[in-house]
Amino acid sequence: MARYHIETYGCTSNRGESREIERRLRDAGHHRVDGPDEADVAILNTCTVVEKTERNMLRRAEELADETADLYVTGCMALAQGDLFHDAGVDGEVLHWDEVPEAVTNGECPTTTPDAEPILDGVVGILPIARGCMSDCSYCITKHATGKIESPPIEENVAKARALIHAGAKEIRITGQDTGVYGWDQGERRLHELLGRICDLEGDFRVRVGMANPKGVHGIREELAEVFAEYDELYDFLHAPVQSGSNDVLGDMRRQHQVEEYLEVVETFDAALEYWTLSTDFIVGFPTETDADHQQSLELLRETRPEKVNVTRFSKRPGTDAADMKGLGGTIKKERSKEMSALKREIVGEAYAEMVGDTRADCLVVEDGVGDSVKCRDSAYRQVIVQNASEHGLDPGDFVDLEVTAHETMYAFGEPV
Incomplete structure (x- = not known):
């Protein structure tokens, strides 16, 4: 199991992604530590809003790479300007945030601690x-x-x-x-x-x-x-x-x-x-x-x-x-x-x-998403995002029938039927 240190910069969306990364790491038995010097793995969730921020992200990535065995860089700058980290000689791997938990586990089994309880x-x-x-x-x-x-x-x-x-x-x-x-x-x-x-x-x-x-x-x-x-x-x-x-x-x-x-x-x-x-x-x-x-x-x-x-x-x-x-x-x-x-x-x-246009019955609202949205799971555990959730009166724990209206690569969007 890995001891990880995570740093998040930028907007609410980045913070939400970091929260999901940590949830998956914790589910796999990994543990957060207070600083990179105590960690096996460092995760840097980046922002790229202005040029000064870019310089700060590169500098922080270089520091983290020197302080830990493995560095994973994700977030907006990693996805939009990932080559900058390579050009700067940063010894780290640039990934989409959804790929970070799997990279940390290195294909290994999750680790349940001896005293693990529900x-x-x-x-x-x-x-x-x-x-x-x-x-x-x-x-x-x-x-x-x-x-x-x-x-x-x-x-x-x-x-x-x-x-x-x-x-x-x-x-x-x-x-x-x-x-x-x-x-x-x-x-x-x-x-x-x-x-x-x-x-x-x-x-x-x-x-x-x-x-x-x-x-x-x-x-x-x-x-x-x-x-x-x-x-x-x-x-x-x-x-x-x-x-x-x-x-x-x-x-x-x-x-x-x-x-x-x-x-x-x-x-x-x-x-x-x-x-x-x-x-x-x-x-x-x-x-x-x-x-x-x-x-x-x-x-x-x-x-x-x-x-x-x-x-x-x-x-x-x-x-x-x-x-x-x-x-x-x-x-x-x-x-x-x-x-x-x-x-x-x-x-x-x-x-x-292929899901677009279909109705998925009894989707479970699992958690709040970014802004006024919620994340739902259909019967096959595929993720469907509902925006403007407050207008529909949706909260985590609710069941709802959803018509799939659009999609991104890793999830779909839906509206209550």
């Missing part, structure tokens, strides 16, 4: 269902902190979910290093059983399942897809990080699954669900990744067309086997990341474009 953040209840995983990925430092899977009894997790609902949770986020192997230490994978038990609880709420590695899901893919199809309480959303389209690279990563198993998981959910969201991750620039391997990853992305994709450049983590491998040059990783990110935006943008 928490309520607004109307979102975060429920860690287990700690540890069954994987031994060659690039992942998380395994040193968590060990193998430890699954509390189903009854214990159901009781925690019930308490969150009674406390006002409208969305329960099931989290863990690898939710798909829940129960493996007890002799059988039981995620599908746990989800059914939670969905049977009284109340009006939704459940989102966190990251589940393809190998764990593959063995229960039919049972899991049946549960998703049966319960409206479950967002039809599966986050299964494939990490590469090359079986050779997956072997070097020690990912346990092969591409064919990932494809079988996708095919099973396609058969069971008419409308759902596939989320996956790719690590580009792994030390043994060839140009041909990279092309296989691009082809897998084109074939499966996931509606949410996290693209991460490989970064060595101390104490891991991959850290001893001879790495690829930064230029190669940058070019491959750029190519995959462009394809990702094309595919995800098309998915949101």
Whole structure:
């Protein structure tokens, strides 16, 4: 897990994006520290309103790069004038804010601390269902902190979910290093059983399942897809990080699954669900990744067309086997990341474009957005923004039918029906 320091400059929009970055990092088990000298990772959310601000941002980026192991630069200046940081010799990676949490985690499993308990953040209840995983990925430092899977009894997790609902949770986020192997230490994978038990609880709420590695899901893919199809309480959303389209690279990563198993998981959910969201991750620039391997990853992305994709450049983590491998040059990783990110935006943008004109029933208002707007999630956990929310009387926790009126690459806009 990483200790992070974040600095935000500029407008309310930037502050909102930083808040979302921190939420995702916290969900993944990372911890904020007071200053860059104590951090493993520094995040600079930039502004570029005037030339003086630009100079200040460049200077601060240089300082942060000297004080921490990894620097990620995002925000307006990063997106509009990212080359300035490169030209200034800043040792950092320029990213869209939505890509920052995945870059910090480096494709690793989220880290649940030993004393992790459910928490309520607004109307979102975060429920860690287990700690540890069954994987031994060659690039992942998380395994040193968590060990193998430890699954509390189903009854214990159901009781925690019930308490969150009674406390006002409208969305329960099931989290863990690898939710798909829940129960493996007890002799059988039981995620599908746990989800059914939670969905049977009284109340009006939704459940989102966190990251589940393809190998764990593959063995229960039919049972899991049946549960998703049966319960409206479950967002039809599966986050299964494939990490590469090359079986050779997956072997070097020690990912346990092969591409064919990932494809079988996708095919099973396609058969069971008419409308759902596939989320996956790719690590580009792994030390043994060839140009041909990279092309296989691009082809897998084109074939499966996931509606949410996290693209991460490989970064060595101390104490891991991959850290001893001879790495690829930064230029190669940058070019491959750029190519995959462009394809990702094309595919995800098309998915949101197809939503325009449709009506999505029972969307949940999850949180306030920028200005007088709210962020909603439809049945497949796709984000729909409603502007002028106060005019519609919408607050977090409300359910609303929305007509999708427009879209951006990563989200849509809607109006109450």
